[in-house]
Amino acid sequence: MWLPILGLITGILIGSMFTFTIPIVYAKYLSVGVLAALDSLLGSVKALLEDSFDSTVLISGFFANILLAAALAFMGDRLGLDLYMAAVVALGIRLFSNLGAIRRDLMEMHHNKKALKKAGEVNHEAQQ
Amino acid sequence: MKHNSSLHSITKIYLPRHKRQLKPFSQKTWTGSMFITFLIFGLLLTLQYRTQVAAENSLANQKQEDLVAILKNLDANKASLEAELESLQNTKKSLEAKAEAGISLNNSLQKQIRQYQIANGNVDIGGPGVSITITADSNIMSYDLIDLVNELWISGAEAVAINDIRMLDTTTIEQTEDKNNNVVLTVDGQVLLSPIIITAIGDSATLEKGLTFPGGIIDNLNTLYQVYPQIKKSDSIFIPMATNIKVNQYVK
Numbered sequence: 001m002w003l004p005i006l007g008l009i010t011g012i013l014i015g016s017m018f019t020f021t022i023p024i025v026y027a028k029y030l031s032v033g034v035l036a037a038l039d040s041l042l043g044s045v046k047a048l049l050e051d052s053f054d055s056t057v058l059i060s061g062f063f064a065n066i067l068l069a070a071a072l073a074f075m076g077d078r079l080g081l082d083l084y085m086a087a088v089v090a091l092g093i094r095l096f097s098n099l100g101a102i103r104r105d106l107m108e109m110h111h112n113k114k115a116l117k118k119a120g121e122v123n124h125e126a127q128q
Numbered sequence: 129m130k131h132n133s134s135l136h137s138i139t140k141i142y143l144p145r146h147k148r149q150l151k152p153f154s155q156k157t158w159t160g161s162m163f164i165t166f167l168i169f170g171l172l173l174t175l176q177y178r179t180q181v182a183a184e185n186s187l188a189n190q191k192q193e194d195l196v197a198i199l200k201n202l203d204a205n206k207a208s209l210e211a212e213l214e215s216l217q218n219t220k221k222s223l224e225a226k227a228e229a230g231i232s233l234n235n236s237l238q239k240q241i242r243q244y245q246i247a248n249g250n251v252d253i254g255g256p257g258v259s260i261t262i263t264a265d266s267n268i269m270s271y272d273l274i275d276l277v278n279e280l281w282i283s284g285a286e287a288v289a290i291n292d293i294r295m296l297d298t299t300t301i302e303q304t305e306d307k308n309n310n311v312v313l314t315v316d317g318q319v320l321l322s323p324i325i326i327t328a329i330g331d332s333a334t335l336e337k338g339l340t341f342p343g344g345i346i347d348n349l350n351t352l353y354q355v356y357p358q359i360k361k362s363d364s365i366f367i368p369m370a371t372n373i374k375v376n377q378y379v380k
Binding site: 009010012033 | 161165168174175178180
């Protein structure tokens with residue numbers, strides 16, 4: 001449970017230790033990449049809650065999404081199309097739907113737990 | 129059985145909607161991959177954040193008003209620096225002028241010192257002039273020598289010496305008797321040995337004329353006392369440093 005959060009903090013700390021920045025022209029691609037990474041992570045959390053988690057899917061999707069989003073933005077720049085915006089919009093929508101699913105799953109689980117507890121008590125009383 | 133079935137029905141209702149078969153997943157697998165992906169995400173996030181901050185701070189992304197303000201600031205800075213440069217250059221110029229004045233003052237002081245040294249006989253001197261040779265057989269008196277020296281001064285001599293003894297402001301020319309009661313001439317107490325040679329530095333032609341004009345001192349010496357001094361013009365008269373300088377005791 002806490003290991004992913006530890007990973008995030010470690011990543012931020014390591015990133016803060018470097019003073020190196022990428023050229024401003026590539027900042028746009030990296031930003032789309034970050035968005036894709038965030039989407040992948042939320043998707044993995046959702047999968048975890050819904051018990052369909054697969055680490056191979058996560059790792060491959062994580063890198064593939066980052067590369068694809070960045071490549072899309074790059075290609076858009078070369079073609080004079082705002083494909084960058086397409087990636088942002090698509091990822092944004094997915095981000096919100098994932099977030100919504102996570103929220104609902106959590107609520108449902110919470111509800112489920114409560115109901116199970118209640119049922120257990122009822123059962124206990126009936127047995128007595 | 130009844131209670132069990134009721135529990136089963138409740139759990140069925142509140143199962144997640146996709147109704148997947150819950151199978152215990154390996155804790156190790158999901159934490160490992162999540163850890164790696166979150167770590168990389170954190171790295172990317174900070175990298176992008178830093179890049180964005182750098183981009184926002186770069187001049188190209190500043191607001192126009194800010195840029196104008198920066199430009200104005202720099203212009204003002206430049207103007208003040210230019211003013212400072214100008215004032216510093218003026219200071220430099222004035223200091224150079226002062227240094228030059230100092231050098232010229234030093235030069236003039238050096239010249240003055242040289243002048244005083246020449247006048248006081250502190251240095252060897254040389255230059256054009258005349259030398260007057262009076263041979264031993266001449267019947268010459270101290271007055272004649274004084275007259276000769278005076279005449280040389282009048283003719284514009286800048287330095288005069290008798291037998292290499294410089295004529296200074298305290299110089300005396302006397303006529304005394306030595307141990308054998310012979311009459312001798314002395315300059316500052318030094319006995320003059322023959323031949324007496326008077327050397328004078330100045331314009332040689334003027335000096336010669338001043339001595340030899342008709343009715344002048346040489347003429348008088350020739351006709352009245354049968355003394356025939358020989359006058360020789362020269363371009364390089366040498367007069368050594370005075371040895372007869374008196375040190376002031378009372379002049380303050």
